[in-house]
Amino acid sequence: MIHRYLAIALASLPLVVGCASVPSPVDQFARTQAAVRAAEEAGADRLDPQSQLYLKLSREQLAKGKQMMDEEENEKAGRLLRRSEADAELARQIAHLKAAEAAADEAKRILAKLKPVN
Numbered sequence: 424m425i426h427r428y429l430a431i432a433l434a435s436l437p438l439v440v441g442c443a444s445v446p447s448p449v450d451q452f453a454r455t456q457a458a459v460r461a462a463e464e465a466g467a468d469r470l471d472p473q474s475q476l477y478l479k480l481s482r483e484q485l486a487k488g489k490q491m492m493d494e495e496e497n498e499k500a501g502r503l504l505r506r507s508e509a510d511a512e513l514a515r516q517i518a519h520l521k522a523a524e525a526a527a528d529e530a531k532r533i534l535a536k537l538k539p540v541n
Contacts, residue, residue, distance in 0.1 A: 447492055448501035455485050455504045458511035467514035471521045477514035481507045 459481055467474040484507035491500035 444495075445497040445501070447495075447497050448488075448504055449492075451501055451504045451508070452485075452488065452492065455481075455488070455508040455511065458508045458515070459485060462511045462515040462518065465515045465518040466522060467511075467518040470518045474514045474517035474521065477510045477517065481510035481514060484510065 459478070462468075462474070462478050462481065467478045469475070484503050488500045488504040488507060491497075491503060
């Protein structure tokens with residue numbers, strides 16, 4: 424009799440585990456929003472076409488991730504939001520790189536004016 428109950432319990436275990444839902448990725452959503460804002464503040468939407476592209480992709484993925492969260496497709500939403508965060512970070516880094524390159528070029532130009540030509 425105990426074996427019968429044990430067999431029923433073990434047989435129903437995958438059903439119980441399979442029904443467990445993935446929690447809503449609200450923390451990931453907040454991190455992704457922050458990453459998008461940081462990229463915007465770094466000038467990713469205006470400094471370079473490549474950073475503009477990654478920021479655009481990130482915004483689209485963020486919106487799609489929010490939609491998936493609303494539809495309670497939390498596992499897919501979490502993956503998409505992580506990708507969106509990575510794209511926003513990449514856009515921010517490209518923007519910083521382009522800003523640093525522009526500053527270096529400006530410094531070289533100023534130095535060239537100050538140096539006497541031999």
